[in-house]
Amino acid sequence: MDNDITIDFIENNLNIFHKLYDVIRVVDPITKRVLLYNGNTLVEKASSCFNEIGKESICDNCISIRALKDKKTYMKIESLDNKSYLITVLPIEVNNKTLIVELIKETTDSLFYGHSLDGKGCKVNNIINDLKLMTIRDSLTDIGNRRFIDETLPIDMKVCFKKDEPISIIMVDVDYFKRVNDRFGHTTGDFVLKELAGCLKQCIRNKKDWIGRYGGEEFLVCIPGADEKAALVIAERMHERIAEKKFIHNNEDIKITASFGICSTSNKDITVEEFLNLADKKLYEAKNSGRNKIVF
Structure with missing residues (x-):
């Protein structure tokens, strides 16, 4: 799929993506502003990208910046207030400008490690909390x-x-x-x-x-x-x-x-x-x- 039609594809198939993700947005990785795409026009929203998951500052490990530099898709798990979020970012070209599509999904109770789903221990959120507890x-x-x-x-x-x-x-x-x-x-x-x-x-x-x-x-x-x-x-x-x-x-x-x-x-x-x-x-x-x- 060509990058220049990625936004149109997302807009035309939102029902599919909303079943997979809680938040879908386009971000300018340089200004960290969230954008809307209306009628072939990019419109800046009045919010910073990191506010969406309750943070007050830019993430230390900003994968949107990394995706911009490397022109690659990246994924990471962000932990905040005992909740886990899976964040997927992919670079796209719009009006001769590289932007980032960010797909965010809360995975506190839905992301597992390994093949067994019969215990709390295999939840990735529990693993993250255990590791965090060990460090603090x-x-x-x-x-x-x-x-x-x-x-x-x-x-x-x-x-x-x-x-x-x-x-x-x-x-x-x-x-x-x-x-x-x-x-x-x-x-x-x-x-x-x-x-x-x-x-x-x-x-x-x-x-x-x-x-x-x-x-x-x-x-x-x-x-x-x-x-x-x-x-x-x-x-x-x-x-x-x-x-x-x-x-x-x-x-x-x-x-x-x-x-x-x-x-x-x-x-x-x-x-x-x-x-x-x-x-x-x-x-x-x-x-x-x-x-x-x-x-x-």
């Missing part, structure tokens, strides 16, 4: 890892600022953790970190709050929508819970304390790095002034 979860403490923090914190900041709400973070660091490893061994140290993460998880308010392992024995607690007063209440709750907790491993009773640094902001101009640095400074104030305390 800390295997020891079963909370978010540094990658999870780096991906999630900027989004939560953006959402809060858009709603004109504050956001707070708490840096938590285990006091004298090296002494635990030196005296009891790294296996016991791992046990302490895992138990501590459990203590922190018990103190957050709801599903919007989250905890990540920032590195080593340091944790980050994110509380979207909370001002400094609300964050202080949660930090005090965590401080008390750790003080009451009995860390017993291999018949050893291990005393643990932690230091806390809190930072709250509503400043839309603050960067993620600046936000983290401010909380980190408060944490080091707590540690340098005697440890086992909260600074905000």
Whole structure:
């Protein structure tokens, strides 16, 4: 089929394509604008291509650009909000200009891997979710890892600022953790970190709050929508819970304390790095002034 009649073919056979795909569109891959083809005239719509599946920015792996450069058809699976989308793109020539036809299909429950369809495990969406979970979860403490923090914190900041709400973070660091490893061994140290993460998880308010392992024995607690007063209440709750907790491993009773640094902001101009640095400074104030305390 000649490329110059591809759009006409699609328009004349939409019923066939709509059974295969949820969205059919023509895209200018350079401007990332969606186009309409009416009466041999290309008309630009007022939406960006990536808005169609709920994204706020261009995909890191834009296969439309790749299809434009290579003059080839490409396919990829895009995962967003626990849903999977199969995206097929093919280049076409219209009015001496190369455009891209994008065909999008939600495949959350309809795309399978392998020949067996008798179990949930063979759904590609489940495989994607499992792989994603492996990349963002800390295997020891079963909370978010540094990658999870780096991906999630900027989004939560953006959402809060858009709603004109504050956001707070708490840096938590285990006091004298090296002494635990030196005296009891790294296996016991791992046990302490895992138990501590459990203590922190018990103190957050709801599903919007989250905890990540920032590195080593340091944790980050994110509380979207909370001002400094609300964050202080949660930090005090965590401080008390750790003080009451009995860390017993291999018949050893291990005393643990932690230091806390809190930072709250509503400043839309603050960067993620600046936000983290401010909380980190408060944490080091707590540690340098005697440890086992909260600074905000």
